[in-house]
Amino acid sequence: MTPVDPVGRSAGTLTDRARGLLRAERVATRSGWLQAVHPVLTLFGIGGLIAVTVTFDAPGPPAAMLGLTIALAALSRVPLLTHGLRTAVPMAVSLVIVAPQAVLLPGETLSGPLTVPGVTYAATFSLRVGASVSLLGLLLSTTRFASVLGALRTVRVPRPAVALLAITYRYLLVVFEELSRLVLARRSRRIRPASLRASWREAGSLLGTFLLRALDRGERVGRAARSRGGTAGRTYATRHGIGLADAAFAFVVFATVAAGVLLP
Structure with missing residues (x-):
């Protein structure tokens, strides 16, 4: 070549x-936080966080969610460089796709042809994509695929x-x-x-x-x-105990979803 x-x-x-x-x-076999959480709870928790992320209409909340995913990745011993690259590429692509809206949406002018509503929309959209991809990457990195299948079978x-x-x-x-x-x-x-x-x-x-x-x-x-x-x-049977890591993750998910729903 x-x-x-x-x-x-x-x-x-x-x-x-x-x-x-x-x-x-390899990451799924490490002794990290999300690796110790029950696969069913991880599946529901990540799904709930993604669901609340896509409802944000301002750049602040999805940026905070993206920061939360980075913290979860660090606590789960996920390589941050690899995780960051897997998140940044879809995020950059989505920003390129939605970038024309920064000029097309009417409103107060920010700089040149850029408008405040347009820039806000583009930033919010790309941050939502980044946070969602980062959450999905955490699920796939910290949970074996067989465990994900087992969790799906467990929830019928x-x-x-x-x-x-x-x-x-x-x-x-x-x-x-x-x-x-x-x-x-x-x-x-x-x-x-x-x-x-x-x-x-x-x-x-x-x-x-x-x-x-x-x-x-x-x-x-x-x-x-x-x-x-x-x-x-066949049935993908998994045996996983419930412990402190599960309770901590459930609390983080509940607090984050409640904040995303209740706070304006």
Whole structure:
């Protein structure tokens, strides 16, 4: 792979990062605060915090919620740099998408074409996205995926929905493994540097081959599942005691939700 090969470099980076994110459960095995909380309570607590976050209409409350998530990440021994990058990227994308509103919304002028209502809306929207993504990242980082499935079954989520979620999670690993093999094959067949234009021209062929292979692998995975008795799955039983960490987390969630609902 040459320095001017954006397709191979981007696809390889995406594959490595995605597989690492799906497979990494090292944080969930650490002795942190959220790791000690019962998965059902974590699921309900994070869900409640996300629900109240999306109702904020001023930048102050979602910024405070984002600060709370950073504190929870630190107390749960989540790598702050990694967590921050996973939060900042969707937050920046949402800010770019909603940035025109800073000019389009009418109201008092802030600076040049920027208006106060527009800037407030853009800041509030991006902060809500950042806080929500950060909360979801905390759930996935500090709780094993099998424990999340067990929590969903405990709260009586329909079995087909849990089975579909489990199959999707496992199939994502298969899809990215397929993409990794395509990238490796592409690198091994390149014997001379390619121009930037040629690399971008090859992107369509790579994408088409990847989609065809992903569909074919999906059909084979489905046939294999049906041959083994279907995709109903099994009950994901989890044993987890209730302790001080659960009570502390429940108090934090209750206080935060109450403050978000009651305070103007």
